[in-house]
Amino acid sequence: MIEIQNINKSFDDNHVLKGIDAIFEPGKVSLIIGGSGSGKSTLLKCIVGLHAPESGKVFFDKQEFTKLSFEDRVPIRKEIGMLFQNSALFDSMTVEQNIVFSLDMFTNMSQAEKVDRANFCLERVNLAGRNKLFPSELSGGMKKRVGIARAISMNPKYLFCDEPNSGLDPATSILIDELIQELTEEYNSTTVVVTHDMNSVMGIGQYILFLHKGQKFWEGSSQDMLQADIQELNDFVFASPLMRSAKESL
Numbered sequence: 598m599i600e601i602q603n604i605n606k607s608f609d610d611n612h613v614l615k616g617i618d619a620i621f622e623p624g625k626v627s628l629i630i631g632g633s634g635s636g637k638s639t640l641l642k643c644i645v646g647l648h649a650p651e652s653g654k655v656f657f658d659k660q661e662f663t664k665l666s667f668e669d670r671v672p673i674r675k676e677i678g679m680l681f682q683n684s685a686l687f688d689s690m691t692v693e694q695n696i697v698f699s700l701d702m703f704t705n706m707s708q709a710e711k712v713d714r715a716n717f718c719l720e721r722v723n724l725a726g727r728n729k730l731f732p733s734e735l736s737g738g739m740k741k742r743v744g745i746a747r748a749i750s751m752n753p754k755y756l757f758c759d760e761p762n763s764g765l766d767p768a769t770s771i772l773i774d775e776l777i778q779e780l781t782e783e784y785n786s787t788t789v790v791v792t793h794d795m796n797s798v799m800g801i802g803q804y805i806l807f808l809h810k811g812q813k814f815w816e817g818s819s820q821d822m823l824q825a826d827i828q829e830l831n832d833f834v835f836a837s838p839l840m841r842s843a844k845e846s847l
Contacts, residue, residue, distance in 0.1 A: 617640060641791050755788075
């Protein structure tokens, strides 16, 4: 479980996050949604320690992450898998080398064990046999799947995904969503996804946190969202024809 309490973050005079509270539970896919500039990605980076909030606390299974030193954060970081928006693969490394990178940093596995683990992760994301390809030889959806394979290489207890469907066609987006949901259930991980994709919201969102202008405006399930009487939430959600149709069918 991850709990955040009263998270505030500013960049110069721009107060990006304003007292955000939330609880993300294990075995569930939790989504952070909101318009551009609402603070979604900044909140994610505060949770994983890429940004330091001015105030507030982040707890990983009741351990206060925000007060730990860099060295004391390492055991928790070993349990974190991260899929970045652009996949963040190393262009000069093969698919296999990209996956093994984390294992090189954080484990004492032999080279054979690392390759076995990379093979397992590639099979898990339906990319078996692509070990020696370079990122430039992959499609956008394949890069995302390699990013997921790298993220799960350490058997993560916590899985974070920043706009996993960005730049993907609808069919590939659905495949990525289904994979994230399957892995969450398989590892019983606490999964947090930043997205603006309403198909993802309705498809895999078990808990949804809606941010507006840096504030927490609403939280609940996807079904609760369709019934919510909050103008800012409705303006965001029902801008999509798909979502307007879903609401009208209730």
